[in-house]
Amino acid sequence: MHEEILRKVLEKVKPSNQDLTRMLSAARKLQAIAEKKMKQLGIDAKVMLVGSAARGTWLKGEKDIDLLLLFPEKISEEEMEFLGMKLAREIAGSSGKEEYAEHPYVRMVFEGFEVDLVPCFDISDPTKTKSAPDRTPHHQQYIKERIKGKLADEVLLLKQFAIGIGIYGAEAKVQGFSGYLCELLILHYGSFMELVKNACNWYHGVVIDIEKFYSDRRDLSKLFPNQPLIVIDPVDPKRNVAAAVSHRSFSVFIQACRDFLKSPSLNFFFPRPPRRLTQKSLREILKQRETRFIVLYIKHDGMSEEVMYPQLRKTAKAIHTGLVQRGFSVLRYAVWSGDRHAAIVMETFPKKLPNVEARVGPRPPIDSSKFIETYINSERTIVGPTVNEFGNIVFEIERKWRDPVSVIKDLLQKRLGFGKDVADLIMKGNCELLIDAEASKLLRNEDARLFLSEYFDDRLPWYR
Structure with missing residues (x-):
């Protein structure tokens, strides 16, 4: 049964030769454009295709291409960033948009692909990085030498599994499994099914050390405190490849593995979407729940998700704490960020406390x-x-505070413990409180509608 399911999944997610040719053609054209711009600008750098597109672990339908702009180690970090962003802007042209993770980079669209142009250093020792992308060429070499053929297919299965259960991606929004982490897990366990069987027995702080750098695992709890999954980077033993994995994503993965082992289904890989929320269904749901549903709806100027999500979570935790300290219970809270808007949802009870x-x-x-x-x-x-x-x-x-809305208004005035940029947006008045059915305003934005739909249909995806 498991084998039949996995065969069907692989048929859907493994790219055809035509798919690969199209992607590699776009990548080569971009590399040629980059090399031409380097010559025109007199910039000493190299361009390298990295990530799943270059490693044979690219999923059919994926639209991501990653290009590194590699600069000599001898120049300063400031000069690398200046020249790198200048070159990236020239390559991207009008389709480019500056983004920021640990360092700035440029995102562009080229022949239907979403391309990240990432400046970094061309380092010889991956344990001596100046920025996270500096290790990537070494990751590339390590994986390409070890994952080929059937192992690459096993990586595709794991990636689609992670997508299906909602934990694929190390970005701040997801806090899940990166592509590189998926590759290392398959390399360690040898197949998707072996990983699934072993993950059923994972515990908090489980360690995977492929190169056996550490003989005493007790050292790792000090090096990586409070991290549920520890996967030692084979090219840099002081780095946990799974550092981005949240406690939630870790638990979701273990539960998914246990459920898949018992009852295999395509739903783990291709789950049904949540019930689409409408104004009418929102009103009915809120009436049934009898809670106070409060949305802090924020307008921003296109801030990156990597900036917004950590700050939204920090702000949400501060609001949660403030409500609890004043006698209210918070059933659940959640955050969302889109192109120009963001939201913090607080669902509280009771609607009013006694005097x-x-x-x-x-x-x-x-x-x-x-x-x-x-x-x-x-x-x-x-x-x-x-x-x-x-x-x-x-x-x-x-009692000073009887209803949760007045508490939140007071917290918004003080903004103690809020994320800095979120606090600035609130201070400038770029926000509004939406109470109960007023939250239907979010339904005008399809991404926000999906967020609310998932909130109110909050089941593990394979149970939908």
Whole structure:
């Protein structure tokens, strides 16, 4: 049964010779354009096709091509960045858009492919990098020497599995499995099915060290603290290839492997989409849930997802903490970012807290005089001091915050613990609060509609 499913998947995802020819043709044309621009600008650099397109682990239908613009180690980081971005802009022309991850790069569209032009250093020692892309040529060489033929097919299966269960990509939005991580996992276990069988028994902090750099695994918990999956980079033993993998993505992968082993299905690779949300269905869902659904809808000027998602998550956590500290429960929260807008969703309960709350003080032998002084003459005190059944001094006082919207408005005024750029956008007034059915405004944007659809149909994809 498993073999039949995997055969069908491979038929769908393995590129044909025609697909490969088309992609490689576009890549070669781009390399020629890059080399021509280097000569025109008098820039000493090399261009290299990297990633799955160059390693034979490219999925059919993938539109990504990665080109490195490699500069000599002898120049400074500032000069490399300046010359690299100048060259990238010249190559991309009007279709280019500057993006930022750890360092700036240019994204362009060429013959239907989305191309990343990434400046970096041409280093001889991958353990002495100045930026993350510097290692990529060494990753390329390591993988190309070891993954060929049937092993490449196994990588394709794993990549599509990760896509299907929603954890493919190391970018900030996904926090999942990169293509390189998928390649290393297949290299280590030898096949997709062996990986699935072994992953069923993974535990937090599991270590995969292909080159056996570390004899004592205890050292790794200090080197990579609180990281659920540790895969030592074969070209740089101080780097965890799985560093981007969140606790959620790690757990989703393990559960998917366990479920696939028990009940194999194409749904793991090609899941059904979530139920498409409409204004009517949104109103019905909110009525059924009886929570307070609050959306902080933010307008931005095209900030990169790599910048926005970490800041949105940081801001969401600060808002979550503020709500909980004021007596509200948060059922769930989520974040989303698009081309020009972003959103933080908070689903809270109750919709309104009672007017009274208890303030519990110390019990003997701790002196309670300062606690009593704080509340005895307060205008907000309703009852007290008294002593509860546990022996604590207690006052019952008038609650300051009764509804979650007022709490969030106060938090937006203070912006403590918010992501810097998100805080700046809020301070400038580039945001609005949408309460309950007002969230239907997001449905005008198809990406935001998908985000809300997934939020309210929040099932592991293969269960849809």
